[in-house]
Amino acid sequence: MKGSNKASALTLAQKCKNILASNWQGYLNTIKSDATGSKEDVYTSKVKYILKRGRPYIWVPESDLHNVNTIIDERGSFSVASPFPGPLAKLLKSMNKFPARVALTGDVETLNDKKAQVVSDILKDVMLSEEKATRELSYTVSGVLSSSKYLSTSRSENLKELLDGGEKYVIYKFNLSSCMFVDCNGGTHEVNFEDIERCKADLLASYSAKLIDGINQSEARRRALIIFCFIYLNVHARDAFMLSIDRKGFDVLGKVRGNATIDEVGEYQWKQFRFTFKEEARDVESFCRQLVQMEEEAVKRVSSYSGLG
Template identity: 60%
Template sequence: MKSTKSTALALAQKCKNILASNWHGNLNTIKADSKGSKQEIYTSKVKYLLRKGRPYIWVPEKDLHNVNTLIDERASFAVPRPYPGPLANLLRSMKKLPVRIALTGEVVPLGDEKVRSATESVRKMVMSEQKKIIESSYAGSGILSSSTFGNTSRSENLVELLDNDDNYSVYKFNVSSCMFIDGNGGNHEVDPDDFGTAKPDKLPPFTAKLIDGINQSGIRRRALVVFCFAFLNENAKDAYILSVDQKGFDMLAKVLSGGSEYQWKEFRITFEEEADDVESFCSKLVQMEEAALDKVKSCSGLG
């Protein structure tokens, strides 16, 4: 059964959201020597920024990619959805694969002027995102400040690229194909045109910080358990946020599944109205927490 156009576009946007929410990925190039390209693949983790719909990649000056791409510009780039803090350990214990995207294309080195322009984009992004975090409301700061697992925001991880132009070569990654890889290892090809026109929503820059802030808070984790009862009619003993977007969020919950056995299962909760930004998302989450508690009280006769 073929996917509908709306489904294809939604998948393309998921890919763009993943790219916009992360700041590092695995770059793969073909090993080269004085005689030309070999068939062996060289891989290393690099930092990047999504700019004008394309990844701009910062490669350390001594990295072999700089030599390889002189001979052969072809490359692939794999980027996972961020799984900060305790969520990463949980997924490993479940032997669950990370949702990720795999891009193929060509890497094009930037000249000095374009490198300065790309670096300036990083500077503006860092200032803008840090300002939003500092100026966030009580609801927003309460969630964002709960993130304690190192640097979890995109801006915190890319700030080191500033004023270090001499230590990096900067490349534009021209995408020719995109593959979405789900948590079960299934591959879903994304039309290059759909990928090119898709735009990320406004949450991805704060995705990792939101996820970690919720999952590191005992109070909010208990609220997720209440969500399972109030909105999903599920009896849960634990829960984690798995991913967030403007339309809602996915979570992993340890729910009663036959007899007295508990199993981790994935659930989706959708907002009645989309969240326009990180502030709106946090406000909607707080409102849902209050509504869930009211429903539990009503059901228990305490309301």
């Protein structure tokens, strides 16, 4: 039992780490202050960040109220959600479900000029590395990524404004004291932040938003997900969307008929299905290669079933 609990805790920590690594913006909350001290009201704004050794480093515009608040009271909280762009976001909203998110509490520490420059240099390296990797991707991967119609799915593009000199920022280090994982149904699960620091983000995390949206924006790939449900799970789906990806496989939301009585026809409802790869995807190339292999295999099997093979 103890081993099971430990594995479950590490799984939650991995989910938190993946969310933090896949996004680049979140909501920072600090306690409102003025010359007389803390007012105990909370001020919230959307800010951008990068993750370094398990800790968020946050860029706050110089004019933002957070810079006044943290002088009086360093306590803060930071919330980051799984990036669900495009059609998937609309679908989840229609289902009254929200992206899973990570809720952190801790102290917001201002970096001095020297440390801030080090973190800025790390940001430059991250962006250059991601842009170089994107240029070198194969035709197969580029085909999936290029289907994404939202600039918001590219982390490096969204972080460029932090370095373009158009606005001045104060850089903060967020020192964690507690962490909560909030699932799509609003359920909360406490996570040991030391586990988050210890585990590594999935290698696909930084590409996940663009991959998911690229697949969901492609009618052909959406049809392939429907075929997956039939061929691999014997489930008849009317529609399907890619929900999440990781190195072991992916999750799909399929629109299937629910249970019904003898005299009634079940209504369609969205249900989550898991597909596991034959081997773990080491990188985005491996993920797309195995996805395409599954598509080709599924189409062949459908053709043989219909007598066309």
